[in-house]
Amino acid sequence: MPSLHKVTRWLQPSCIVAGPITAVDPQALWRRGIRGLVLDVDRTLAPRRQLVLPETVRSWVARVRRQFKVYLLSNNLSRRRIAWVAKELDLPYCLAARKPSRSSLRQVLKTINLPPAQVAMVGDRLFTDVLAGNRMGMMSLLVQPIDPDGRPSRQDRLYRLELRLLKALGLPTTADG
Numbered sequence: 001m002p003s004l005h006k007v008t009r010w011l012q013p014s015c016i017v018a019g020p021i022t023a024v025d026p027q028a029l030w031r032r033g034i035r036g037l038v039l040d041v042d043r044t045l046a047p048r049r050q051l052v053l054p055e056t057v058r059s060w061v062a063r064v065r066r067q068f069k070v071y072l073l074s075n076n077l078s079r080r081r082i083a084w085v086a087k088e089l090d091l092p093y094c095l096a097a098r099k100p101s102r103s104s105l106r107q108v109l110k111t112i113n114l115p116p117a118q119v120a121m122v123g124d125r126l127f128t129d130v131l132a133g134n135r136m137g138m139m140s141l142l143v144q145p146i147d148p149d150g151r152p153s154r155q156d157r158l159y160r161l162e163l164r165l166l167k168a169l170g171l172p173t174t175a176d177g
């Protein structure tokens with residue numbers, strides 16, 4: 001059983017991004033030695049319950065894939081949904097990942113052939129994306145959930161709740177990077 005202190009530390013994102021995934025600056029990651037990106041799908045790339053990809057997401061992905069190894073890692077069980085996103089973005093994917101379990105993440109790192117220190121996990125949830133990335137020893141980026149127009153979703157109560165939790169745990173919640 002990991003100690004409370006350890007769990008608390010595992011919940012702290014390396015970076016709380018002030019915006020959706022498209023606000024992530026690829027060059028800043030590159031300068032920190034990051035060469036691979038593992039991306040969550042639901043509410044990170046595609047809005048909740050809708051089969052749409054904002055144009056801003058398409059162009060951001062088109063840009064980063066030229067430099068980084070990129071892989072989609074989703075807890076969603078729907079192959080129809082995740083395969084659609086993967087096909088639209090022309091990226092490899094893994095579904096039913098069971099984050100924060102590390103097993104699928106380990107498999108992805110093996111596939112892209114990069115050590116954890118060179119890969120960032122990007123997602124909108126502390127208890128799945130951030131926790132999984134941190135447990136793997138990867139950089140973890142918490143992004144704001146996205147809406148169909150590519151703006152931060154205004155209705156995401158869970159995201160706000162998780163930020164409040166970080167604060168309650170005495171961890172920094174100010175946007176960084």
Ligand SMILES: [Mg+2]
Nearest residue numbers: 040042043124
């Ligand atoms: Mg998500």
